[in-house]
Amino acid sequence: MNMKELIQKYDVAGPRYTSYPTVPAWNISEFNLQDWQIDIKNTFKEDQSIGIYIHLPYCESLCTFCACHKHITINHKVEEPYISALLKEWQLYLSLFTRKPILKELHLGGGTPSFFSPKQLKKLISGILDTVTIPDIHHYGFEGHPMNTSEEHLQTLYDLGFNRVSFGVQDYDSKVQKAIHRVQPFEKVKEVTELARRIGYTSISHDLVYGLPFQTPASIKETVSKTLSLNPDRLSFYSYAHVPWIKGNGQRGFSEDDLPLGNNKRALYELGKELFELAGYQEVGMDHFAKPSDSLFKAREQRELHRNFMGYTTESAKNLIGLGVSSIGNGNRSYAQNDKNLKSYLQKLENGQWPVIKGHLLTDREVLTRDIIEDLMCHFQTDKLIEYSTYDADIYHKLEGFKVDGLMTFDNQIAKVNEKGRAFVRNIAMLFDSHLNESEKKPIFSRTI
Ligand SMILES: C[S@@+](CC[C@H](N)C(=O)[O-])C[C@H]1O[C@@H](n2cnc3c(N)ncnc32)[C@H](O)[C@@H]1O
Ligand code: SF4
Numbered sequence: 001m002n003m004k005e006l007i008q009k010y011d012v013a014g015p016r017y018t019s020y021p022t023v024p025a026w027n028i029s030e031f032n033l034q035d036w037q038i039d040i041k042n043t044f045k046e047d048q049s050i051g052i053y054i055h056l057p058y059c060e061s062l063c064t065f066c067a068c069h070k071h072i073t074i075n076h077k078v079e080e081p082y083i084s085a086l087l088k089e090w091q092l093y094l095s096l097f098t099r100k101p102i103l104k105e106l107h108l109g110g111g112t113p114s115f116f117s118p119k120q121l122k123k124l125i126s127g128i129l130d131t132v133t134i135p136d137i138h139h140y141g142f143e144g145h146p147m148n149t150s151e152e153h154l155q156t157l158y159d160l161g162f163n164r165v166s167f168g169v170q171d172y173d174s175k176v177q178k179a180i181h182r183v184q185p186f187e188k189v190k191e192v193t194e195l196a197r198r199i200g201y202t203s204i205s206h207d208l209v210y211g212l213p214f215q216t217p218a219s220i221k222e223t224v225s226k227t228l229s230l231n232p233d234r235l236s237f238y239s240y241a242h243v244p245w246i247k248g249n250g251q252r253g254f255s256e257d258d259l260p261l262g263n264n265k266r267a268l269y270e271l272g273k274e275l276f277e278l279a280g281y282q283e284v285g286m287d288h289f290a291k292p293s294d295s296l297f298k299a300r301e302q303r304e305l306h307r308n309f310m311g312y313t314t315e316s317a318k319n320l321i322g323l324g325v326s327s328i329g330n331g332n333r334s335y336a337q338n339d340k341n342l343k344s345y346l347q348k349l350e351n352g353q354w355p356v357i358k359g360h361l362l363t364d365r366e367v368l369t370r371d372i373i374e375d376l377m378c379h380f381q382t383d384k385l386i387e388y389s390t391y392d393a394d395i396y397h398k399l400e401g402f403k404v405d406g407l408m409t410f411d412n413q414i415a416k417v418n419e420k421g422r423a424f425v426r427n428i429a430m431l432f433d434s435h436l437n438e439s440e441k442k443p444i445f446s447r448t449i
Contacts, residue, residue: 020370025435026360039331051105055324065180069326085349103132108142114149118156166205173219210268211240213258235289305378380417
């Protein structure tokens with residue numbers, strides 16, 4: 001079967017697996033706050049190191065392609081109460097820890113972290129850092145919007161220990177930029193990238209998206225070439241997730257006829273990949289590229305790459321604390337998500353209450369499946385087939401189709417996805433997902449290709 005036919009065959013809706021089980025499959029009725037707190041405590045007993053993800057939801061202007069959880073406002077008075085709420089939430093978590101946690105990984109995501117003033121960010125970060133141990137090797141990063149990330153932002157966060165920044169680039173073509181309501185000149189991206197490098201950031205990443213309205217091979221070539229001229233250490237090359245049914249009107253600024261789909265969309269990815277590889281970047285996991293000098297690449301080489309709600313990471317703290325509206329965290333055997341409603345998130349913290357609204361406790365089978373899916377997504381292989389077959393003896397039979405299509409090999413214990421199969425790793429992961437039958441019926445995931 002050639003690539004065109006394979007794409008037609010496997011271009012189905014499917015999860016991105018930043019968690020397993022995926023959020024729609026969580027067993028919410030069996031979850032309660034106390035179980036979550038117990039799992040965080042138990043996990044901490046095993047491993048004192050933690051990661052923190054902080055969601056900073058505000059943006060000044062709406063990009064019509066955006067699938068993130070954001071709140072659009074130009075009123076900067078919202079900063080202060082939000083930062084206070086985050087610090088209160090952190091105090092709630094601190095009360096669970098019997099010793100000072102070691103903060104290995106810290107990520108500010110959004111929305112737009114650089115919407116907040118450097119002063120407010122400093123208050124937040126130093127409020128947290130004063131209560132933890134900072135190990136010599138730590139990875140602290142933030143998502144910066146090139147249009148509002150200032151030298152003061154970069155310097156303030158660097159002085160607090162930040163060493164990574166990712167800039168939202170998306171696409172440089174003017175027609176595409178207009179359609180997604182994100183007009184952003186190359187010069188601006190150049191300026192912030194060079195500033196970050198001068199200040200001392202060791203990992204600078206650019207986010208690009210393929211599958212956006214009006215993109216063509218020629219426009220992708222131009223965007224990639226401009227990106228390469230700035231020499232970022234890493235690249236995210238995301239598949240455009242078209243999910244207007246959950247994102248309301250935000251994604252309706254263009255017509256679905258304007259979107260490249262199926263083979264046309266995949267061709268854009270293949271073109272970008274070819275150009276990145278020619279320039280010395282290597283594909284790390286799904287949708288990510290890194291230079292051999294970047295820690296993400298080194299982690300893949302040493303099989304230390306991980307995947308969680310922050311995407312691909314080089315650290316593996318078992319407790320990941322999610323702070324902020326809509327944030328998701330995990331212990332070793334549980335997930336929890338905060339209130340997605342900004343007003344009630346703030347209100348709960350004002351009242352000293354935990355803002356967690358739902359979660360999931362993993363069964364033994366789910367723990368194994370989570371590990372297998374992470375293996376596949378990070379390393380394109382897993383050595384846990386025998387263990388898994390105790391739950392599903394039919395797994396070998398299910399994998400057979402991918403073997404026949406030349407996408408993978410496997411024996412009793414080890415399954416390996418080959419180069420050609422990488423584009424379909426989500427489809428392969430889906431075979432292990434015992435929840436899919438219930439949730440796949442609803443159109444809540446984006447397409448896999
Ligand atoms: C929170 S934003 C980055 C920070 C900042 N708000 C900005 O836009 O520059 C995270 C990234 O998610 C990606 N993203 C957002 N919506 C997406 C979608 N529908 N499909 C694929 N990627 C998307 C974009 O590349 C974006 O830069
Ligand atoms: S892409 Fe970034 S700036 Fe645009 S709406 Fe989404 S989070 Fe906000």
